[in-house]
Amino acid sequence: MTQPVALTINGRRRDDQVEPRLLLVHYLREVAGLTGTHIACDTSQCGACTVLIDGEAVKSCSVFAVQANGRKVTTIEGLAENGTLHPVQQAFWEEHGLQCGFCTPGFIMAAAYLLQQNPSPTDEEIERGLEGNLCRCTGYENIRRAVHSAARAMSGATDAASAQLVGSAAAPVED
Amino acid sequence: MAVTSLIGARIQRREDPKLITGHGNFIDDVNLVNMAHMSIVRSPHAHARIRSIDTSAARAAQGVVAVLAAGDFKPHIHAPLPVTNAFVADKKQVPDQFAIAEDEVIYAGEPVAVVVAEDRYLADDAAQLVVVDYEPLPAVMDLEKAMAPDSPLVKSDRSDNIGWDAAFPAGDIDAAFAEAEVVVKQRIGQQRLFPTPMETRGCVADYVPYDNRVTLWTSTQVPHFVRLFVGGALGVPESQFRVISHDVGGGFGSKIRPYLEEYLTTATSKIVERPVKWIEDRTESLLATTHGRGQIFDVEVAARRDGTLLGLKFTQLLDIGAYHGVFSAFQVVACLIGGGAYEWKAINARSIGIFTNRTSTDPYRGAGRPEATHMVERMVDLVALEIGMDPAELRRKNFVKSFPHTNNFGLVYDSGDYPKTLDRAMANIDYTALRKRQADLRAQGRYLGIGFSTYVEICGLGPSAATAPAAGVALVESSMVRVHPTGSVTVSVGTHAHGQSHETTFAQIVADTLGVPYDSVEIHHGDTGDTPFGYGTYGSRSLAVGGMAIMASCHKVVEKATKLAAHAFEASEEDIVVDQGRYFVRGNPGEAKSIAELAFASYGAGLPAGMEQGLEAVSYFDPPNFVWPFGCHICAVEVDPETGGVSIDRYVAVDDCGNVINPMVVDGQLHGGIAQGISQALFEEVLYDEETGQMLTGTMVDYLIPTMAEMPHFELDRTVTPSPTNELGVKGIGEAGTIASSIAVINAITDALTPFGIKHVEMPARPDRLWSMIKEARA
Numbered sequence: 001m002t003q004p005v006a007l008t009i010n011g012r013r014r015d016d017q018v019e020p021r022l023l024l025v026h027y028l029r030e031v032a033g034l035t036g037t038h039i040a041c042d043t044s045q046c047g048a049c050t051v052l053i054d055g056e057a058v059k060s061c062s063v064f065a066v067q068a069n070g071r072k073v074t075t076i077e078g079l080a081e082n083g084t085l086h087p088v089q090q091a092f093w094e095e096h097g098l099q100c101g102f103c104t105p106g107f108i109m110a111a112a113y114l115l116q117q118n119p120s121p122t123d124e125e126i127e128r129g130l131e132g133n134l135c136r137c138t139g140y141e142n143i144r145r146a147v148h149s150a151a152r153a154m155s156g157a158t159d160a161a162s163a164q165l166v167g168s169a170a171a172p173v174e175d
Numbered sequence: 176m177a178v179t180s181l182i183g184a185r186i187q188r189r190e191d192p193k194l195i196t197g198h199g200n201f202i203d204d205v206n207l208v209n210m211a212h213m214s215i216v217r218s219p220h221a222h223a224r225i226r227s228i229d230t231s232a233a234r235a236a237q238g239v240v241a242v243l244a245a246g247d248f249k250p251h252i253h254a255p256l257p258v259t260n261a262f263v264a265d266k267k268q269v270p271d272q273f274a275i276a277e278d279e280v281i282y283a284g285e286p287v288a289v290v291v292a293e294d295r296y297l298a299d300d301a302a303q304l305v306v307v308d309y310e311p312l313p314a315v316m317d318l319e320k321a322m323a324p325d326s327p328l329v330k331s332d333r334s335d336n337i338g339w340d341a342a343f344p345a346g347d348i349d350a351a352f353a354e355a356e357v358v359v360k361q362r363i364g365q366q367r368l369f370p371t372p373m374e375t376r377g378c379v380a381d382y383v384p385y386d387n388r389v390t391l392w393t394s395t396q397v398p399h400f401v402r403l404f405v406g407g408a409l410g411v412p413e414s415q416f417r418v419i420s421h422d423v424g425g426g427f428g429s430k431i432r433p434y435l436e437e438y439l440t441t442a443t444s445k446i447v448e449r450p451v452k453w454i455e456d457r458t459e460s461l462l463a464t465t466h467g468r469g470q471i472f473d474v475e476v477a478a479r480r481d482g483t484l485l486g487l488k489f490t491q492l493l494d495i496g497a498y499h500g501v502f503s504a505f506q507v508v509a510c511l512i513g514g515g516a517y518e519w520k521a522i523n524a525r526s527i528g529i530f531t532n533r534t535s536t537d538p539y540r541g542a543g544r545p546e547a548t549h550m551v552e553r554m555v556d557l558v559a560l561e562i563g564m565d566p567a568e569l570r571r572k573n574f575v576k577s578f579p580h581t582n583n584f585g586l587v588y589d590s591g592d593y594p595k596t597l598d599r600a601m602a603n604i605d606y607t608a609l610r611k612r613q614a615d616l617r618a619q620g621r622y623l624g625i626g627f628s629t630y631v632e633i634c635g636l637g638p639s640a641a642t643a644p645a646a647g648v649a650l651v652e653s654s655m656v657r658v659h660p661t662g663s664v665t666v667s668v669g670t671h672a673h674g675q676s677h678e679t680t681f682a683q684i685v686a687d688t689l690g691v692p693y694d695s696v697e698i699h700h701g702d703t704g705d706t707p708f709g710y711g712t713y714g715s716r717s718l719a720v721g722g723m724a725i726m727a728s729c730h731k732v733v734e735k736a737t738k739l740a741a742h743a744f745e746a747s748e749e750d751i752v753v754d755q756g757r758y759f760v761r762g763n764p765g766e767a768k769s770i771a772e773l774a775f776a777s778y779g780a781g782l783p784a785g786m787e788q789g790l791e792a793v794s795y796f797d798p799p800n801f802v803w804p805f806g807c808h809i810c811a812v813e814v815d816p817e818t819g820g821v822s823i824d825r826y827v828a829v830d831d832c833g834n835v836i837n838p839m840v841v842d843g844q845l846h847g848g849i850a851q852g853i854s855q856a857l858f859e860e861v862l863y864d865e866e867t868g869q870m871l872t873g874t875m876v877d878y879l880i881p882t883m884a885e886m887p888h889f890e891l892d893r894t895v896t897p898s899p900t901n902e903l904g905v906k907g908i909g910e911a912g913t914i915a916s917s918i919a920v921i922n923a924i925t926d927a928l929t930p931f932g933i934k935h936v937e938m939p940a941r942p943d944r945l946w947s948m949i950k951e952a953r954a
C-alpha cells in the first residue's frame with residue numbers, strides 16, 4: 001500500500017516508500033530524521049511545522065508526503081549554509097527572539113519566506129506575514145524586532161547596535 | 176565591581192545556536208531502537224460509570240502490541256499521584272487519583288485504556304477500536320451548586336464536593352468596616368485557562384526487562400519530582416531510575432506535576448518489554464494537561480472618603496476540577512497576599528476549593544498571585560471611582576512605604592519602593608497628557624481608558640520554615656560545582672529551564688564568582704543522573720533559590736582554592752587576595768595563580784596536610800525569606816463602542832526584580848509574561864458545556880491564542896531595589912508580567928467605559944461582551 005516518493009530535502013535527494021496518509025511533517029521527522037521541524041497543534045494553527053516547498057512557506061502538517069513528491073523541500077536544518085547562519089537565524093539569536101525555542105524553527109522559516117517576498121516589511125506586514133505562527137513565550141516583541149533586524153542585515157545595512165552584537169556569544173554588550 | 180563583571184551584562188544566549196538551527200532535543204525528538212508507540216483511550220464523558228471495556232477488536236488490529244486497562248496496571252503501579260495539599264489545615268478532602276480509571280470516570284479526558292502499536296498512526300487507529308460501555312452520570316459543573324449539601328457528587332465515593340474550606344482572618348475586620356465611610360462590593364471572575372506551552376507533553380520510557388532499571392525521558396519542569404514519585408509508585412529506587420528532560424518547549428506551570436502518563440508509559444514499557452513513546456497531541460493536551468485559574472472572588476472593601484483603605488473581605492472559590500493538582504492548594508496564597516501593595520487595618524479571607532467534573536487545575540504562570548493582584552487592583556479602582564479620586568493617587572496614599580514590611584498575615588515584604596515605579600511609569604506614559612487626550616477624545620465620542628496595576632509579588636519559593644509547615648515540602652535548591660583539572664567548570668543544578676535561559680545566566684554568575692572565563696562554564700540540568708536532588712523550576716524560584724545554591728558552592732570552591740594558594744605561596748590564608756580568579760599574596764599581585772592552576776594542583780600530590788584531592792562542592796540553599804518583586808504597569812486602550820473591540824494604545828511597565836543578571840533575559844520574561852496576562856484579559860477562556868461537561872474549546876481553533884497582530888509593543892523600564900534576602904540581591908521575574916498585566920488591561924477598559932456607567936468588566940473582555948454591556952447601558 002506504500003507509494004514511492006522522491007524529494008530533494010535541503011539539497012539532497014531521497015527516495016522512500018511511504019504510506020499515502022503519512023503527513024509531510026512526520027515524513028521529515030521520522031523517515032528523513034530531520035526533527036527540527038516541530039508539531040504543536042493538530043488543526044494547522046501554530047505554524048511550528050513550517051518548511052519551504054519549492055521556496056514557498058508551507059505548513060508541513062497540512063500536506064501529505066506524497067504531495068511533495070518531486071519537489072524541493074527546505075527545512076530549518078537546511079537554512080544555514082557552510083556553517084554560516086542565515087540572517088534570520090542570526091537575528092533571532094541577537095534579538096532574543098526565542099525562549100523555549102519550540103516555535104522557533106517555524107517562525108524562522110516563515111520569516112525567511114516573508115523577507116524573500118518583502119525585503120523591508122513594516123510592523124503590520126510582519127504581523128500579517130507571520131499570523132500563521134504562534135509563540136507562547138516571547139509575547140512576539142523580540143520576534144518582530146528580529147525580523148526587522150534581519151531585513152536590515154539582508155539589505156546590507158547594519159546599524160551600530162547589531163554590529164556590536166555579532167561575534168562571540170560571550171562578549172558583554174551594554175544594555 | 177570589576178570591569179569584567181558578567182553579572183548584569185546583556186549576553187546572547189548559549190541555548191540558541193542549536194535551537195535556531197533545528198538541533199534542539201525536545202521530547203518527540205527522542206527515538207530508541209525497537210520503540211513502540213502508545214495512544215491513550217480517554218473518556219468522552221465528564222462523569223460516567225464504566226460498565227465494560229472490550230479490547231478485542233483493538234488487539235486484533237494491524238501492528239498492535241498490547242491493549243491495557245486498569246487491571247493490567249494494578250500489579251505495577253502501587254501509589255496514587257502525589258498531591259502537596261497541606262496548604263490548608265481546615266476541612267479538606269484529598270481523594271487518591273490513580274493513573275487510570277477503573278470503574279468511574281470523572282472528567283472528559285480521563286484515561287481508560289492504552290493501546291501500544293508499532294507506530295503512532297497504528298496506535299491511534301487501534302485506539303478507535305476500543306469499545307467502552309459507559310453509563311453516564313450527572314456532571315457537577317457549577318461551583319456554587321456543587322457546594323450545596325444536596326448536590327450530586329463529582330465521584331460517588333466522596334463525602335461532598337469540597338476539597339478545602341480555609342479561613343484566613345487577620346485583624347478586627349468588623350471594626351475596620353464599622354469605621355468605613357464607603358464600602359464597595361464586587362464579584363470578580365478568573366476564567367479557566369489552558370497554559371498551552373507550544374510543546375505538548377510526552378514521554379519515552381525504557382524499562383530494562385529483568386533489571387528493574389528505568390530511563391524516562393519526559394517534558395517536565397521537575398525531573399527530580401518525577402523520579403521520586405513515579406519511581407516510588409513503580410517500586411524502582413532512585414538509584415535505578417533516571418529521568419532525563421532535555422529541551423522543554425514551555426511549561427508555564429503545566430509541567431510541574433508528575434503526570435499519570437509518566438506512570439502509564441513507564442509501566443507499559445515494563446509490561447511490553449520494549450521502550451515506549453507517548454506524545455500528547457494538542458486536542459488531547461487541552462483535556463489532559465492541567466488548566467489554570469478557574470476561580471471566583473467575592474470581595475468587599477471598606478474605606479474612608481479621603482481614600483484611606485481600611486478593611487478587605489473576600490472569598491476565593493476555586494474550581495479544583497476532578498482531582499487535586501499537585502500544587503492546586505498553593506493558589507490559596509491569593510488570600511495571604513490579597514492586600515497587595517497596600518496597608519490594611521484588617522483582612523478577612525476565606526478559600527473554598529470545590530471539586531467539579533472538569534480537568535484538574537494547577538498552577539499556571541503566577542498561580543494565585545495574578546488572581547490576588549487582579550482582585551485588589553480592581554477593588555482599589557472601584558473605591559477610587561466611588562469617591563472620585565484619581566486611581567494613581569489612591570494607590571500612592573495607601574502604599575506600604577517602609578521595608579521590611581510585615582503584612583497582615585505575617586509575611587515579610589523584603590524590600591521595595593512602590594511610589595518610585597508608579598512615578599516612573601506615569602512619567603513614561605505621560606499621564607497628564609494622556610488624561611487630557613482622554614478628555615479630548617471623549618468629546619469626539621471616542622473612548623480611551625487608562626488602567627493601573629501596582630503589583631507586588633511573592634516568589635522565590637521558598638523558605639522551608641514557611642513551605643514545610645504549609646505544603647509539607649522544603650522548597651530548597653541544590654547545586655554541584657566541579658572545577659576540572661585544567662580549569663573548566665561543570666555546574667549541575669536541581670532546577671530545570673524551559674525557556675528561562677538558565678544555561679546562560681547561571682554561567683554568568685559562576686564565571687563572575689569563580690573568576691573563570693564564561694565559555695569554560697557548562698550548566699547541567701534536567702537529568703537526574705548527573706544533578707543533585709532539586710525541586711525544579713516554577714514559582715520564580717530558580718535564580719533566587721537555585722542561583723544562591725550555585726553561589727554557595729562557588730564560595731566553597733573559592734575557600735578551598737584560597738587554602739591551596741596559601742599552601743603554594745607558603746603564606747597564611749588571611750594574606751591571600753582573590754581577584755577575578757587570580758590568587759596572590761597581598762601586595763604581590765604580579766605573582767598570582769589562576770583558579771585553573773590551583774585546580775590542577777588540587778588533583779595532584781603535595782596538598783596541605785589533611786586536604787583531600789579535587790576542587791568541587793555540593794550545596795543546598797534554603798532561603799531565609801521569599802522575595803518580593805513589584806512594579807507598576809499602565810495600559811491605555813481604546814474601546815470602539817460600536818463593535819466592543821479593544822485596541823491597546825500603549826503598554827508601559829516599570830518593574831523591579833532587584834539586581835539583574837542579564838537584562839535581555841529579564842525583558843524577554845516580561846514580554847512573554849505580559850502577553851499572557853493581556854491574553855487572559857482579552858481572549859482566552861476554557862469553556863465547557865455546563866450540562867454535559869463536554870469541553871467546547873477543545874482545539875486551537877476554538878481557543879484563542881493570540882498571534883503577533885494582537886500584541887502591542889511593550890514599553891519596559893525598571894528600577895533596581897536589591898533584595899536583602901540573598902547575596903545576589905535578586906528577586907524573580909518569570910511570573911511578574913502575568914501577575915501585573917491582566918488587571919492593567921481590565922482597569923483601562925472599565926476606565927474607558929465609565930461614561931456609560933459601566934464600573935466593572937469580566938474577563939475575557941471579548942468584543943461581544945463589551946458590545947452587549949454598552950448596548951445595555953445605552954438603553
Ligand code: FES
Binds near residue numbers: 041
Ligand atoms: S503543527 Fe500546527 S500548523 Fe502544523
Ligand code: FES
Binds near residue numbers: 097100104136137
Ligand atoms: S519561544 Fe517558546 S513558544 Fe516561542
